[in-house]
Amino acid sequence: MADILALVEHRQGLIRDITFELFSxxxxxxxxxxCKLIGVVLADDxxxxxxxxxxxxxxxxxxxSQIFSNFNSECYQQALSQIIDQKKPLIVLIGxxxxxxxxxxxxxxSIGLPLATDCIDLSVEDGRIWAVRQMYEGKINAKLWLRESxxxxxxxxxxxxxxxxxxxxxxxxxxxxxxxxxDYRRFFEYVEPVTGDVDITxxxxxxxxxxxxxxxxxxxxxxDFAKAIGGVVGCTRPIVDAEWxxxxxxxxxxxxxxxxxxxxxxxxxxxFQHVAGMKGAETIIAINKDPNAxxxxxxxxxxxxxxxxxLPALKTKLLEMKK
Amino acid sequence: xxxxxxxxxxxxxxxxxxRIDSSGKSIVMERLTCDINEADAYALEQAVxxxxxxxxxxxxxxxxxxxxxxxxxIALAKGADNAIRIRAEEFGYLDGSKTARILARAISKTKFDxxxxxxxxxxxxxSQVGPSIAELLGIPHATLxxxxxxxPDKLSVFRELEGGLLEHLEIKLPMLLAVQTGINxxxxxxxxxxxxxxxxxxxxxxxxxxxxxxxxxxxxVESLFIPPVTKRAEILQGDPAETxxxxxxxxxxxxxx
Numbered sequence: 001m002a003d004i005l006a007l008v009e010h011r012q013g014l015i016r017d018i019t020f021e022l023f024s025x026x027x028x029x030x031x032x033x034x035c036k037l038i039g040v041v042l043a044d045d046x047x048x049x050x051x052x053x054x055x056x057x058x059x060x061x062x063x064x065s066q067i068f069s070n071f072n073s074e075c076y077q078q079a080l081s082q083i084i085d086q087k088k089p090l091i092v093l094i095g096x097x098x099x100x101x102x103x104x105x106x107x108x109x110s111i112g113l114p115l116a117t118d119c120i121d122l123s124v125e126d127g128r129i130w131a132v133r134q135m136y137e138g139k140i141n142a143k144l145w146l147r148e149s150x151x152x153x154x155x156x157x158x159x160x161x162x163x164x165x166x167x168x169x170x171x172x173x174x175x176x177x178x179x180x181x182x183d184y185r186r187f188f189e190y191v192e193p194v195t196g197d198v199d200i201t202x203x204x205x206x207x208x209x210x211x212x213x214x215x216x217x218x219x220x221x222x223x224d225f226a227k228a229i230g231g232v233v234g235c236t237r238p239i240v241d242a243e244w245x246x247x248x249x250x251x252x253x254x255x256x257x258x259x260x261x262x263x264x265x266x267x268x269x270x271x272f273q274h275v276a277g278m279k280g281a282e283t284i285i286a287i288n289k290d291p292n293a294x295x296x297x298x299x300x301x302x303x304x305x306x307x308x309x310x311l312p313a314l315k316t317k318l319l320e321m322k323k
Numbered sequence: 324x325x326x327x328x329x330x331x332x333x334x335x336x337x338x339x340x341x342r343i344d345s346s347g348k349s350i351v352m353e354r355l356t357c358d359i360n361e362a363d364a365y366a367l368e369q370a371v372x373x374x375x376x377x378x379x380x381x382x383x384x385x386x387x388x389x390x391x392x393x394x395x396x397i398a399l400a401k402g403a404d405n406a407i408r409i410r411a412e413e414f415g416y417l418d419g420s421k422t423a424r425i426l427a428r429a430i431s432k433t434k435f436d437x438x439x440x441x442x443x444x445x446x447x448x449x450s451q452v453g454p455s456i457a458e459l460l461g462i463p464h465a466t467l468x469x470x471x472x473x474x475p476d477k478l479s480v481f482r483e484l485e486g487g488l489l490e491h492l493e494i495k496l497p498m499l500l501a502v503q504t505g506i507n508x509x510x511x512x513x514x515x516x517x518x519x520x521x522x523x524x525x526x527x528x529x530x531x532x533x534x535x536x537x538x539x540x541x542x543x544v545e546s547l548f549i550p551p552v553t554k555r556a557e558i559l560q561g562d563p564a565e566t567x568x569x570x571x572x573x574x575x576x577x578x579x580x
Binding site for chain 2: 011016071074096097098099101102104105106108109110114115116117118130131133134135136137138139140141142143144145146147182183184185186187188189190191192193205211229230237238240241242243247248250253254255256257261262269283284285286290291292294296297298299300301302303304305306309310313314316317318320321322
């Protein structure tokens with residue numbers, strides 16, 4: 001049986017969590033299919049990664065080159081195309097991350113492989129692959145079948161498959177590949193996020209505001225509420241996109257990850273990117289007028305109502321209680 | 324600068340109930356309003372910003388059924404010079420890969436220096452079409468772009484990574500940008516411009532112009548289902564005075580404040 005390949009994702013000298021999630025899923029698939037999970041390490045100095053990775057895979061393919069010190073999807077694509085050609089794997093697992101989203105579609109297109117992105121479940125039946133992925137802003141799941149192909153590329157959503165313990169001892173294979181650094185696409189630098197005067201990761205109480213707030217002027221109501229209960233205001237992506245609040249207030253996969261004692265989501269629908277940044281909160285409360293909003297599948301307590309009616313009433317009750 | 328922008332008309336589902344139809348493979352469209360996909364609205368704005376800075380023309384392309392004309396007219400009203408609809412009804416089932424092939428063929432028939440797409444459509448959420456088009460056209464790409472500087476021969480491109488980190492790249496044109504929401508503030512079209520665009524003829528092309536060889540479907544939806552609920556909030560019942568009192572009591576009992 002052809003093997004499963006999983007691409008190791010690293011940034012700024014650290015292996016990213018998604019790698020071990022891909023390995024965990026890959027091991028399960030390999031077990032069911034009676035094949036091996038092989039990790040692919042493309043790095044300038046692979047030695048710093050291999051001890052951790054070797055425990056989690058049956059094999060590792062290592063390609064060392066200065067070119068891989070920073071992520072460049074063009075160079076990764078060249079390397080993976082050659083590895084796929086040599087190893088003919090059944091499945092290539094890549095994270096559905098900023099890194100995988102830049103790489104997987106062009107990789108699959110360039111060598112004519114079927115691709116399923118952002119998968120949350122995956123199985124192989126009689127050699128055919130099916131996957132489950134979300135559509136319509138997380139409100140619908142879709143089961144889809146990939147066309148028959150010797151190799152398929154699958155990108156996996158972060159935080160779904162977990163990182164199960166493993167005590168394997170991977171065989172390491174070093175490959176020499178010819179990779180050309182393209183002159184038309186050059187990595188320049190990483191730019192660290194700017195932190196403002198409020199650090200939402202440090203507060204025990206965070207009030208998160210989403211699209212349901214409707215107008216910038218209405219933010220004052222939320223600020224006022226947060227202040228009254230000793231919390232700070234964070235928000236979802238659309239609020240930052242509209243420039244109503246600065247980027248350092250954004251909660252989610254491309255913003256901050258918070259773990260407060262109390263998180264109150266106001267007019268937040270609950271897109272998975274946002275949930276990824278706040279699911280570590282001890283208690284989650286959601287106020288939203290849409291009873292079908294996915295946020296109610298994450299929250300501990302919910303109020304389905306107009307936030308402009310609930311918020312002032314709740315503030316009064318909480319202030320009375322404080323006295 | 325010859326600028327191509329790809330836009331998709333999608334149902335607006337963020338505040339709506341989404342129901343599965345009797346086929347089990349698609350959703351019930353009645354009662355859903357449709358509009359230009361969110362990220363594509365930013366792509367369109369970026370296209371118009373490039374035109375304002377570097378001159379040239381903006382061509383908006385949409386693979387869609389006749390109602391996509393409405394979104395193309397909005398593109399014209401906001402500053403696109405040309406609009407082309409590819410008649411989706413002639414191509415049957417569309418997945419991300421087939422969509423990219425059709426769009427890439429249409430784009431390859433025109434002159435272009437830069438192609439701009441949104442980084443994801445909110446309906447099928449593949450995040451696949453932009454970089455696949457780039458590969459088919461043989462040009463470099465960058466996805467999740469939240470800032471661009473410089474030009475016209477080379478752009479400084481900033482991609483948004485996890486945790487708010489930005490990746491700064493330099494890319495030479497021709498290229499494709501798959502932009503993330505927030506890269507700019509999309510403008511509103513003026514009433515006069517909307518009225519003018521309403522009178523414009525939208526060019527359409529189909530199978531004859533594009534051809535239908537090698538348009539295989541890579542991934543086909545077998546069934547849709549409502550995501551299984553593993554956890555459900557305790558919903559507090561009553562009017563705002565009652566629900567907020569109940570909630571305040573819970574907060575107090577649990578010592579959360």
